[in-house]
Amino acid sequence: MRTLSGIQTSGRLHLGNYFGSMKPNLDLVSKSDESVYFIADLHALTTIHNPKELAMFREEALIDYLAIGFDPEKTIIFYQSDVPLHTELMWILLSCTPMGLLERAVSYKEKVEKGIPASAGLFTYPVLMAADILLYNADRVPVGKDQKQHLEMTRDIAQKFNQAFGETFTLPEPVIMEDVAVVPGIDGQKMSKSYGNTIPLFGDDAAIKKSIMGIVTDSKGVEEPKDPDSNVIFQLHRLFLSSAEQKKLAEKYRNGGLGYGDAKKMLLETYMDFMKPMREKREKISKDKKYLEKVRKEGAEKALHLAEKTMVKVRKAVGLQ
Numbered sequence: 001m002r003t004l005s006g007i008q009t010s011g012r013l014h015l016g017n018y019f020g021s022m023k024p025n026l027d028l029v030s031k032s033d034e035s036v037y038f039i040a041d042l043h044a045l046t047t048i049h050n051p052k053e054l055a056m057f058r059e060e061a062l063i064d065y066l067a068i069g070f071d072p073e074k075t076i077i078f079y080q081s082d083v084p085l086h087t088e089l090m091w092i093l094l095s096c097t098p099m100g101l102l103e104r105a106v107s108y109k110e111k112v113e114k115g116i117p118a119s120a121g122l123f124t125y126p127v128l129m130a131a132d133i134l135l136y137n138a139d140r141v142p143v144g145k146d147q148k149q150h151l152e153m154t155r156d157i158a159q160k161f162n163q164a165f166g167e168t169f170t171l172p173e174p175v176i177m178e179d180v181a182v183v184p185g186i187d188g189q190k191m192s193k194s195y196g197n198t199i200p201l202f203g204d205d206a207a208i209k210k211s212i213m214g215i216v217t218d219s220k221g222v223e224e225p226k227d228p229d230s231n232v233i234f235q236l237h238r239l240f241l242s243s244a245e246q247k248k249l250a251e252k253y254r255n256g257g258l259g260y261g262d263a264k265k266m267l268l269e270t271y272m273d274f275m276k277p278m279r280e281k282r283e284k285i286s287k288d289k290k291y292l293e294k295v296r297k298e299g300a301e302k303a304l305h306l307a308e309k310t311m312v313k314v315r316k317a318v319g320l321q
């Protein structure tokens with residue numbers, strides 16, 4: 001069973017990314033025989049045209065993923081662009097991809113509506129994603145709901161290729177993480193870097209304190225009973241607690257006597273305790289450029305080894321050998 005996933009980074013990671021994507025992925029990885037995880041820097045190029053930013057975001061993402069517990073001895077972790085076979089396979093797959101399929105892509109339309117320039121890269125984004133997956137004959141691909149259509153397209157493209165050139169690719173099974181809760185931002189909307197309402201995963205102490213103390217609340221006084229289910233401080237706090245601890249804290253909200261200032265201070269303390277080991281690890285890793293270079297190089301070598309096996313078959317199938 002091979003699990004594969006990729007992340008496209010276009011900013012610093014936040015608490016919503018951690019509970020909605022990074023943590024569930026890490027849990028799945030530990031349950032797989034083999035796992036491949038890459039940072040989709042070529043995909044990021046469809047939206048970031050600032051070389052310093054692109055380089056910084058991908059390195060930050062690598063450090064963040066190592067800090068939260070991805071183990072390069074157990075997971076093949078690498079930058080997509082370090083394995084040029086992704087783009088070679090993409091070109092071959094483009095010839096088996098009907099225009100109509102790409103024209104139906106929801107994420108392309110949404111991105112263009114948001115103001116991202118409608119480049120051919122953005123339009124053919126799903127084909128590069130299909131190449132990422134098919135290159136490693138992945139059995140399982142865990143992604144968020146927003147990526148479901150891209151996985152269906154991957155399966156369609158693989159089928160078209162298999163029909164035209166003979167059985168070559170495994171059809172991947174999507175693992176859609178439907179049940180992960182939406183983490184609210186400090187203003188109560190979904191936490192998202194586009195809304196500027198995030199709590200950073202690895203920010204400095206002052207930035208974390210500022211965002212937690214800035215959580216928007218109503219004007220209920222200290223003694224008034226409060227409803228935990230509609231309270232953003234509680235909804236964030238519960239992410240770190242066991243169900244017994246959640247119950248206890250919910251009672252405190254309902255009973256009255258807990259003011260918002262104190263509730264925020266408690267959340268801040270819990271957050272800092274929870275993040276402490278990961279922050280210490282991150283601090284260490286980020287200074288160790290030699291280690292990072294080693295992880296990058298070894299990850300790319302292992303990935304290349306797997307990818308080359310597939311490409312030998314693909315080149316032979318299409319007549320390019």
Ligand code: ADP
Nearest residue numbers: 016017020021144181182183190191192193194
């Ligand atoms: P953003 O909304 O900040 O741009 P991304 O779209 O880059 O975040 O999300 C990367 C991953 O993190 C996705 O798998 C997404 O489902 C998950 N994610 C982002 N924000 C949240 C949130 N508030 N709650 C749960 N999961 C989230």
Ligand code: TRP
Nearest residue numbers: 005006007008040043129132133
């Ligand atoms: N498009 C995915 C995202 O935005 C990232 C990604 C690129 C990916 N290639 C992939 C995810 C292959 C899974 C498999 O989150």
